[in-house]
Amino acid sequence: MTKQAYSFNTVKKVHFITGITISLFISTHLLNQATILLGEDWYQIFMSAARIVYRNILVESILLLGVLLQVFSGIKLLRKKWKRQLSVYDKLFIYSGLYLSFFLLAHVAAVLSTRYFFELDTNLYFGTAVLNTFPHVLFFAPYYGMAIIAFFTHLACIYRIKKLSNKAPNLSKINRQANFIIGFSLLLTVLILSRMIYCIEIPLEYQY
Ligand code: HEM
Structure with a gap:
């Protein structure tokens, strides 16, 4: 194996391992966002339970390092993929990955700065205060919405690649x-964001 192929495979492995790690958190986190459909109390109960697992120095450090490695390894892998002839799904795969990279860095920076500089709990009201006010909603609704859709789209494209590598794959099936997974994320996004925009009252300390 050449040195170049070896380092490419290492980057691929890093992307795979960090991808699985942060996907576990993101899936739990999105399930937490979806509990808003049941009510604010459910959101808070779910978050308090999930925080027992992820809100500690060890898990958060792994998560933050995972996000950084995921973004940088993804950008490195992208350079190789870009050179090939791209199908619609290749493009969706690349653009969803690029958007997730931007969103993850911006979102985690916002969470950490709110926690440490503004000393506010990063709870439901932190997440939704920007959706609840005009004109912030014009930026933040697509910002959050595209992140949820990008996450599912990226997973749908990985699922498709894995299935296509099987013997005699049925392409149209x-x-x-893959389209079903992406369509489901569109519906989920509309439901979660509508609930956050229209049905939540923001306490004074979180208001803009
Ligand atoms: C409606 C959409 C979303 C809302 C309202 C939201 C809100 C929040 C809130 C409130 C926190 C702080 C959690 C805590 O303090 O326990 C957080 C953290 C985080 N979110 Fe989101 N989020 C959304 C979507 C996403 C998506 C789509 C991703 C990834 C693709 C994501 C990734 C993260 C990450 C990595 C953290 C940092 C966890 C940590 O280190 O504590 N979020 N988000």
């Missing part, structure tokens, strides 16, 4: 399944 696999494409339908």
